[in-house]
Amino acid sequence: MRSPALAIAWEIWHRNRMGGVASLAVIGTAGLINWLVRGNSRWAGLAEVTGYVLLVLALFFTFGGFHFTEGRRKGGFGSFPFRLFNMPVATSWLVAFPMLYGSVAVLTIYLAGAWLIFVPLGKALPMVWPCLYLICAFTQFQMIIWSFPESRYLKLLCLSLAAAVIALGWMFFLPHIIEGTLSELGYTGSPALFKRYLFIGLALTGPAAFGISLYRVHQQRHGVTLGLRHFDLGREWISRRFLPRSRPFRSGTQAIFWQEWRQTGSILPIGVAAILAMTFVPTYLSGPLTPRATLGVLSWIFLSPLLLAVIIGRGFSKPDFWNQELNMTPFNAIRPLTSGQWVTAKLKVAAGSVLLTWGLVLYVSFVWTTWAGDFEELDRLFQQLMFHYSAQERWLLPVLAIFAVLILTWRFMVNGLAVGLSGRKRWYQFSNLLTGLVWVTLFAGVIWRSDHSDHNLHLYDVWQWIIWLPLALAGAVIAKSTLAAWAWYQVDQRQMLSRHSIYTYFGFWVLATGLLVGLVVLAFPHTVWLRNLLILLSMTVVPLARPGMAMLTLAKNRSGS
Amino acid sequence: MKLFLALFVFGASTLAVVLALSASGELPRQVPAGQNRLRMHIIGEGSPAVVFDCFGPANLEIWNRVQPEVARFARAVAYDHGGYWGSEPGPKPRDARQIARELHAALRNANVRPPFILVGYSFGGPYVRVYAGMYPEDVAGIVLVDPTQEGFMTWLSQHYPEINRVTEKHRIAQDELGSQWLSLNQARETQLPDVPLALITGMKPQDMLTRKLLPRWLEAHRNWLKEFPRAKHVVTTNSGHDVVFNEPGLVIHAVREMADSIRKKE
Numbered sequence: 001m002r003s004p005a006l007a008i009a010w011e012i013w014h015r016n017r018m019g020g021v022a023s024l025a026v027i028g029t030a031g032l033i034n035w036l037v038r039g040n041s042r043w044a045g046l047a048e049v050t051g052y053v054l055l056v057l058a059l060f061f062t063f064g065g066f067h068f069t070e071g072r073r074k075g076g077f078g079s080f081p082f083r084l085f086n087m088p089v090a091t092s093w094l095v096a097f098p099m100l101y102g103s104v105a106v107l108t109i110y111l112a113g114a115w116l117i118f119v120p121l122g123k124a125l126p127m128v129w130p131c132l133y134l135i136c137a138f139t140q141f142q143m144i145i146w147s148f149p150e151s152r153y154l155k156l157l158c159l160s161l162a163a164a165v166i167a168l169g170w171m172f173f174l175p176h177i178i179e180g181t182l183s184e185l186g187y188t189g190s191p192a193l194f195k196r197y198l199f200i201g202l203a204l205t206g207p208a209a210f211g212i213s214l215y216r217v218h219q220q221r222h223g224v225t226l227g228l229r230h231f232d233l234g235r236e237w238i239s240r241r242f243l244p245r246s247r248p249f250r251s252g253t254q255a256i257f258w259q260e261w262r263q264t265g266s267i268l269p270i271g272v273a274a275i276l277a278m279t280f281v282p283t284y285l286s287g288p289l290t291p292r293a294t295l296g297v298l299s300w301i302f303l304s305p306l307l308l309a310v311i312i313g314r315g316f317s318k319p320d321f322w323n324q325e326l327n328m329t330p331f332n333a334i335r336p337l338t339s340g341q342w343v344t345a346k347l348k349v350a351a352g353s354v355l356l357t358w359g360l361v362l363y364v365s366f367v368w369t370t371w372a373g374d375f376e377e378l379d380r381l382f383q384q385l386m387f388h389y390s391a392q393e394r395w396l397l398p399v400l401a402i403f404a405v406l407i408l409t410w411r412f413m414v415n416g417l418a419v420g421l422s423g424r425k426r427w428y429q430f431s432n433l434l435t436g437l438v439w440v441t442l443f444a445g446v447i448w449r450s451d452h453s454d455h456n457l458h459l460y461d462v463w464q465w466i467i468w469l470p471l472a473l474a475g476a477v478i479a480k481s482t483l484a485a486w487a488w489y490q491v492d493q494r495q496m497l498s499r500h501s502i503y504t505y506f507g508f509w510v511l512a513t514g515l516l517v518g519l520v521v522l523a524f525p526h527t528v529w530l531r532n533l534l535i536l537l538s539m540t541v542v543p544l545a546r547p548g549m550a551m552l553t554l555a556k557n558r559s560g561s
Numbered sequence: 562m563k564l565f566l567a568l569f570v571f572g573a574s575t576l577a578v579v580l581a582l583s584a585s586g587e588l589p590r591q592v593p594a595g596q597n598r599l600r601m602h603i604i605g606e607g608s609p610a611v612v613f614d615c616f617g618p619a620n621l622e623i624w625n626r627v628q629p630e631v632a633r634f635a636r637a638v639a640y641d642h643g644g645y646w647g648s649e650p651g652p653k654p655r656d657a658r659q660i661a662r663e664l665h666a667a668l669r670n671a672n673v674r675p676p677f678i679l680v681g682y683s684f685g686g687p688y689v690r691v692y693a694g695m696y697p698e699d700v701a702g703i704v705l706v707d708p709t710q711e712g713f714m715t716w717l718s719q720h721y722p723e724i725n726r727v728t729e730k731h732r733i734a735q736d737e738l739g740s741q742w743l744s745l746n747q748a749r750e751t752q753l754p755d756v757p758l759a760l761i762t763g764m765k766p767q768d769m770l771t772r773k774l775l776p777r778w779l780e781a782h783r784n785w786l787k788e789f790p791r792a793k794h795v796v797t798t799n800s801g802h803d804v805v806f807n808e809p810g811l812v813i814h815a816v817r818e819m820a821d822s823i824r825k826k827e
Contacts (some may be wrong), residue, residue, distance in 0.1 A: 377699075387803050456646075457644070464591075470581035470588070473581065478574045481574060484570075503565075527622045529588045536584070539576075
């Protein structure tokens with residue numbers, strides 16, 4: 001290599017060239033399809049949503065490609081690639097090149113998407129603020145992944161918070177949000193002035209991120225560490241102080257449960273607690289909230305455990321949350337426990353984590369709403385419930401809804417166990433891509449429909465597909481139960497779990513599914529087609545085949561096959 | 562274990578198939594209605610057929626406490642208006658006459674033969690009146706369930722203009738909300754055929770505002786009914802405007818009574 005700039009560029013390109021080319025190819029193909037269907041109003045809506053989904057996925061992938069670190073501890077949660085410190089280059093250049101390349105890459109993806117995907121649809125995407133926003137988001141991302149090599153928890157927390165802010169922050173550039181939502185949150189200044197402040201903020205964050213990164217990478221290059229490890233130690237101290245363990249374990253199962261709990265049990269509650277603090281403290285200090293703002297804040301809070309469970313669940317499904325390596329370490333693989341017991345411990349840890357999280361959310365939300373919220377909008381919702389449901393039903397519905405969100409959160413946590421414990425990286429990456437695709441599609445679809453408010457009452461364009469839903473769902477239930485029977489039969493034959501435990505899990509499945517069905521029947525007692533569709537959907541929600549499959553794949557992983 | 566798992570698969574699969582078949586059978590279908598297709602739910606057998614109507618933004622499922630019961634003694638039809646829920650958008654303006662034309666075409670294409678008992682709830686009241694005026698030979702009876710009444714709406718717009726939900730956007734879009742005054746005027750001009758008529762008024766106040774408005778609401782219904790001395794007026798204090806949800810039995814009873822009297826005449 002002739003220069004360090006080329007060397008770094010080559011390394012990043014070499015690692016991600018397939019993905020980079022694939023991203024541009026996908027955008028190009030979507031652009032070509034949109035060009036072919038341009039002017040066809042029937043396809044325009046679908047093409048627009050698909051365009052957003054592909055653009056967001058390509059941007060995600062680009063961010064991931066620039067996760068430019070080197071694992072110093074337990075795999076991937078490392079620091080700036082320390083072997084680059086040997087290069088005869090100033091630290092400022094070491095920091096600047098990846099940031100510059102990354103910024104150029106995300107801008108290329110955005111501009112390619114805006115031009116190739118949306119111009120054929122006659123839609124002109126804004127240019128200035130999204131470009132600035134993407135550069136800002138990217139530099140913040142680089143700053144976080146380089147700045148906290150001492151504390152993986154702090155890094156994860158900062159990444160989660162930054163992701164939440166980045167995922168929602170762009171909405172504050174939309175004119176109707178500036179004019180509508182801000183006034184509801186108590187902002188009384190002019191929208192133009194607010195937008196100017198936003199631009200100034202964006203312009204400052206890039207240099208600030210570079211400065212902080214430079215400072216931290218410089219310290220790492222000179223072997224200086226900060227006391228940030230105390231953050232992890234603090235968590236350890238809390239675990240030891242409040243969950244002490246002085247007696248020997250009664251069984252191997254109990255020991256493995258304890259190990260899993262200490263390793264991953266507190267991640268979801270800590271993440272949600274951070275979101276609660278980040279949401280409730282500023283809204284409490286900002287003074288009285290409007291009824292709609294109260295409802296908005298509560299909706300976000302109730303949604304956050306579900307969304308976080310989707311993300312954290314991807315890591316939870318691996319043998320070690322903090323390790324990018326999916327193969328079971330020999331130390332763990334030879335433990336005198338069956339794979340069935342190991343997976344059961346993980347399922348129980350996820351359940352405990354979910355219970356703790358929702359307990360926290362419900363308690364803090366109740367206190368916050370009582371102190372700082374406005375009940376008017378909640379009261380209006382209750383009045384609407386009164387329109388359709390009796391007094392007993394009105395009380396039973398929220399109780400069942402709480403059980404439903406507990407089950408859903410737990411499902412998201414344990415959903416990927418069969419793939420994550422298999423030790424197959426390709427499967428794991430594909431499963432993550434699929435999950436990302438589903439969620440981004442859902443997100444883009446919801447935003448698109450809310451942007452076209454009159455479309456909220458439209459089902460006519462999808463009705464021909466809805467007609468096939470009962471058969472599709474019935475097929476899914478049959479496939480699921482058949483696969484579950486096969487998996488659990490194998491588990492039983494290989495004596496991975498006692499029969500009593502297998503029957504207990506089936507009992508739990510029936511109970512959890514029954515609670516979901518109860519909610520559906522109570523909510524839609526008279527609309528037979530909708531009720532039956534949702535009952536079928538409920539039968540697919542609670543994992544049945546996956547835990548059995550997870551036991552089988554883990555056994556293969558442990559044996560190294 | 563083998564037997565347990567086999568039984569489980571058999572039980573879950575059977576349940577899934579039964580639920581899917583039942584859902585498929587109950588799923589409303591899209592029926593051609595001229596330039597668009599309307600989502601219609603048609604169940605039961607027996608003449609006269611009963612056709613349920615309401616304001617566009619409300620879907621056909623609002624009738625699901627009434628329609629299955631009515632289907633025990635007559636053919637019962639509920640549908641979505643064009644442009645809402647499962648029905649494709651139709652020509653504009655979306656006034657009562659256009660709604661009636663589409664319903665008429667859809668009923669014919671769905672092979673639902675007259676005579677009909679028209680049941681109009683809320684703003685469905687003016688709609689079924691306009692339908693009855695346009696196709697009098699199809700109509701054997703009318704049941705109005707807490708219907709919107711043009712006299713009351715005029716009074717409301719003068720005394721409580723802030724309640725008005727019609728925005729410039731609706732007017733430009735010429736959707737049902739934007740065309741509501743056009744529809745009300747069409748209802749006012751309609752000459753109803755000489756068929757049995759029943760009207761149910763919900764008088765239970767749901768908040769402070771309805772407490773003030775309800776006497777006017779009742780008065781508007783009574784004034785309008787003066788033109789139809791043989792009409793039956795039922796006033797309930799157990800329900801407000803939610804009578805279809807809260808007291809479906811009242812609607813079912815009114816429809817049954819009317820169907821029986823029509824059958825006796827035949």
